[in-house]
Every structure is written in structure tokens, then in C-alpha cells.
Amino acid sequence: MIRNVVIIVALAWSAAAVAQPVITPTNFLNTREPARMCNNYIHEQYGSDFGAFAQPTCGALIRMPEEGYLNKNRCLYIFCDAPAHRLMIYSITEEPSGRTPRTVKDYGLQVAESLWVFEGDENTDSVTAPVEDRTPAECFSRPVDVAVSSCGRLFDPGSDHIFVLDEGNHRIAKLAYDIALDSLIWVESFGVSILKMPSAIDYADYADSDPNNDDIYVTDPGLSSVLRFSASGVFETSFGGWGSGLASICYPTGVAVSTSPEFPNRIYVTDSHNHRVVRYYSGTSGPIVAERLYVFPLIPWPLISSVDTDLEGNVYIVNSFTNYITVLDAALDHIVLTYGGLGYEPGQFDYPIDVYIDNHEMQVCEHFADSSGIQSFLIEAGQGKRASEPLPHQFQLYQNYPNPFNSSTTFFFDLPQEGYTNLVIYNLLGQRVRTLFSQSLPPGRHRIIWDGRNQAGDPISSGVYFSLLSQGRKVKVVKLLLLK
Numbered sequence: 001m002i003r004n005v006v007i008i009v010a011l012a013w014s015a016a017a018v019a020q021p022v023i024t025p026t027n028f029l030n031t032r033e034p035a036r037m038c039n040n041y042i043h044e045q046y047g048s049d050f051g052a053f054a055q056p057t058c059g060a061l062i063r064m065p066e067e068g069y070l071n072k073n074r075c076l077y078i079f080c081d082a083p084a085h086r087l088m089i090y091s092i093t094e095e096p097s098g099r100t101p102r103t104v105k106d107y108g109l110q111v112a113e114s115l116w117v118f119e120g121d122e123n124t125d126s127v128t129a130p131v132e133d134r135t136p137a138e139c140f141s142r143p144v145d146v147a148v149s150s151c152g153r154l155f156d157p158g159s160d161h162i163f164v165l166d167e168g169n170h171r172i173a174k175l176a177y178d179i180a181l182d183s184l185i186w187v188e189s190f191g192v193s194i195l196k197m198p199s200a201i202d203y204a205d206y207a208d209s210d211p212n213n214d215d216i217y218v219t220d221p222g223l224s225s226v227l228r229f230s231a232s233g234v235f236e237t238s239f240g241g242w243g244s245g246l247a248s249i250c251y252p253t254g255v256a257v258s259t260s261p262e263f264p265n266r267i268y269v270t271d272s273h274n275h276r277v278v279r280y281y282s283g284t285s286g287p288i289v290a291e292r293l294y295v296f297p298l299i300p301w302p303l304i305s306s307v308d309t310d311l312e313g314n315v316y317i318v319n320s321f322t323n324y325i326t327v328l329d330a331a332l333d334h335i336v337l338t339y340g341g342l343g344y345e346p347g348q349f350d351y352p353i354d355v356y357i358d359n360h361e362m363q364v365c366e367h368f369a370d371s372s373g374i375q376s377f378l379i380e381a382g383q384g385k386r387a388s389e390p391l392p393h394q395f396q397l398y399q400n401y402p403n404p405f406n407s408s409t410t411f412f413f414d415l416p417q418e419g420y421t422n423l424v425i426y427n428l429l430g431q432r433v434r435t436l437f438s439q440s441l442p443p444g445r446h447r448i449i450w451d452g453r454n455q456a457g458d459p460i461s462s463g464v465y466f467s468l469l470s471q472g473r474k475v476k477v478v479k480l481l482l483l484k
Contacts, residue, residue: 001422021312078090109180149163161231190229223405267279319352351368395415418441421437423470468469
């Protein structure tokens with residue numbers, strides 16, 4: 001019997017949300033702290049000599065389970081304080097009446113000791129170890145962004161990790177969280193010999209229950225590229241490159257992996273030089289394909305710094321120059337909402353630099369003045385009709401990935417309309433080696449995996465082959481190389 005390992009998957013062009021989300025400012029992380037956690041507030045509460053943050057750059061929210069916390073849920077908000085070369089960790093207890101701040105710790109800065117104690121909190125502890133107990137590996141040089149492997153769900157201290165983009169050391173630091181110590185723990189670092197000027201990081205959980213398939217995406221303006229690492233720290237591939245075409249990226253400043261179940265495996269990258277955001281498709285295997293883009297008008301001048309997505313698939317883009325967040329639909333076709341503006345009232349910004357969304361909560365970091373800080377928001381899904389995302393415009397067969405390949409390879413192709421479609425493998429003599437499929441397919445993007453076997457199910461030898469995609473009179477050919 002012929003071994004059947006050829007898989008066809010239709011990647012349907014899902015409906016794009018066009019309903020406007022409702023964004024509501026709230027007090028810091030829904031706690032009893034003010035709407036904007038800023039240095040002015042810290043100095044008022046603790047005195048002008050108190051060591052507050054310098055400039056919050058980027059952050060991430062972590063929800064912790066009950067186990068190990070005396071039957072109290074806890075969440076952490078970790079953000080990068082790049083000028084001070086450290087992380088700031090807010091520890092907050094979940095209670096029926098709301099969230100209550102406990103302490104604020106720092107990590108990575110070589111200081112003897114620092115401690116923030118909130119009124120009414122009796123469970124305080126030492127924040128950092130003395131300098132002599134630190135190792136150089138645990139110290140940061142301009143940490144600029146942080147990502148966690150648990151976005152959208154509870155953090156599992158036994159398997160989840162925190163990834164910090166350490167710009168000054170050109171690396172990604174991998175940290176764990178120790179429940180007993182209530183502290184970050186250094187695990188390892190990677191990317192030192194690859195990264196040049198990293199700017200943003202995000203974690204891709206492909207929701208297939210296997211963390212070994214997860215990836216980490218890092219933007220690097222110095223390389224004009226986005227780099228993909230495995231969750232274990234192995235460099236896999238990069239994409240982008242200087243230019244203005246759809247797949248090109250000149251100066252990537254932000255990256256976000258879609259957390260919407262309706263738009264899986266979508267990667268959004270902001271390109272500050274070209275004033276735009278580009279959407280890519282990337283799964284656990286196969287090529288990274290540029291799909292769509294949105295270009296911002298030059299008036300007012302855009303300074304794009306960060307991007308994230310909500311559960312509806314909407315894309316939130318920070319414009320530091322205009323002090324607005326622009327919300328686009330997942331298809332990058334429509335502006336759903338513009339939010340913000342210059343000011344110090346809740347919902348106004350002074351040089352916003354980062355947006356981070358987890359479930360229905362959003363945090364925005366500002367870092368221009370003492371009145372800047374960290375603001376928190378709640379996002380409610382808007383009500384309204386949903387518009388279909390356009391189908392592919394061109395009949396296209398993309399280069400297989402990987403190529404050269406050893407045992408199997410993946411093809412992606414676009415069909416602008418339904419029709420009887422064939423994909424056939426030929427050798428250099430023009431002889432048919434394998435018909436991968438011959439059937440009617442719906443319009444959309446499709447994927448097929450070939451196991452490197454002929455029509456009889458036997459492995460074929462190393463060499464050059466051709467894949468031919470046809471539908472009616474339309475034909476596309478791609479050359480591929482099998483190496484064993």
C-alpha cells in the first residue's frame with residue numbers, strides 16, 4: 001500500500017473584524033494605584049530620593065496560578081527600564097475586590113539592594129541580591145523588550161519562560177520564575193553572534209500543545225530583517241531585507257504574533273522607514289510568506305514604534321510622533337479606530353513607545369517626561385458586521401521550503417478562484433515522478449507537504465526536480481533540490 005503522507009491544508013481567508021473595539025482607561029493593572037504609574041506619583045508617595053524608573057520602554061503581563069501563593073492568584077507586570085539597564089517587576093495579588101499591589105522589584109541592575117513596600121502589605125522581602133552574589137550573565141545592557149510564552153493563558157512556572165531582548169549585549173535572555181522565591185531566575189542567553197541591533201521580540205505559540213514547535217521573532221533594524229529562533233534558542237531563519245517591496249523591511253521596529261483564533265500564524269511587523277505595517281504568514285513549517293501591508297500617510301509624519309493584536313484580530317500600532325494608537329483590522333484594509341493624543345489625562349499619551357495586549361487588558365508605556373509612565377486599559381470587543389477579507393489576486397506557486405530538502409518539503413500556493421487543480425513533480429528528463437493532487441480546490445491559500453516519494457511510494461534519489469502547478473491554462477513551475 002502506498003504510504004499516504006501528503007497533506008493538503010486550505011488556509012482560508014477568514015473574515016476580518018471591522019467593528020470598533022471599546023478601549024477604557026483603568027487604574028494601573030486594575031489595582032488601587034493611579035491611572036498612570038509615573039515618576040511624579042512615585043516621588044509624591046515615597047519621596048524625591050526614591051529610586052524610581054528612568055524610562056519605561058516595553059512590558060508584558062503574566063498571570064500566575066493559585067498554587068504556591070497561599071490560595072491567592074497573583075499577576076506580574078514586567079517592563080524594561082532600558083536607560084537603567086534593568087527590569088522592573090510589579091507583583092500584584094488577585095482578590096475578589098480587585099488587584100492589590102504588593103512590591104516592586106528590579107532585576108538585572110547591579111545594585112546592593114532596593115525595596116518598594118506598599119502601605120498595608122506585610123509580605124515584603126528583599127528585592128535584589130548583593131552585587132557580589134551576582135554573575136555578569138544576569139546583568140542587562142539596555143533591555144528594550146520582553147515577551148512571555150504564556151500570553152493569553154496562565155503562566156506555568158514549570159515550563160513557561162520570559163524572554164528579554166538585551167539590546168546592548170546583542171542577545172535574548174531566557175528567564176524562569178521561581179514561585180518559592182517570588183523571583184526571576186536566569187536560565188540562558190542566545191543570539192549573541194547573530195543579532196546586531198535588536199529592537200522588539202514576540203513569542204509564537206502555535207497552539208498545537210507542543211512547545212517544541214513554538215518560535216521567537218525578533219526585529220533587528222541593523223540587519224533590516226526579522227529573525228526567527230526556536231523556543232529552545234536555535235536560529236532558524238530570517239526574512240525582510242532592505243527595500244520597499246511587499247516582502248522587504250527596511251527598519252523593523254515592532255513585531256506581534258496574532259493571538260486571535262480566527263487569524264492564526266499571522267505575524268505583523270512595523271517598518272518605520274517605509275511608514276507601514278506588513279502581515280506575514282508563518283506556521284510551524286514551510287516558508288514565511290508576505291501577505292498584505294498598510295502604508296501610513298506622511299502627514300502627520302508617522303514614527304511607528306510598536307505593534308500588538310487583540311483577540312478579535314485587530315492590529316494596534318503606536319505612533320510616537322502623533323501620540324496616537326492606530327487600530328487596523330486584521331486584513332490591514334481599514335482603520336478601525338485612532339486613540340490617544342497628546343496630554344496627561346487617562347487615555348492621552350506623551351511619547352508612547354510600546355503597546356502590550358493580553359486577553360482584554362492593554363498596557364501602554366510612555367517615556368518622555370516624569371509625567372509619562374505606564375497606563376492600563378480594558379478592551380471590549382466591538383459589535384458590528386464582519387467583512388470578508390479579499391481572496392488572492394494572483395495564481396501563484398511559492399518556492400518550496402526547505403529547499404534543498406532531505407526527507408520532506410512544503411509547498412504554498414494561491415488560487416484566486418475555484419477550479420480543477422494539479423500539482424505534479426517531474427525529474428530533469430521531464431518524466432512524471434509524483435502527482436501530489438489532482439482535484440477541484442476552493443479559492444484561497446493552500447499548503448501541501450511532499451514526503452519525497454514517487455507514485456509507487458518509494459523514496460526517490462537525490463537530484464533536481466520540478467513542481468508544476470496548473471489550473472486550466474494557468475501554469476507555475478518551481479525548481480527544487482533533494483539532497484540525501
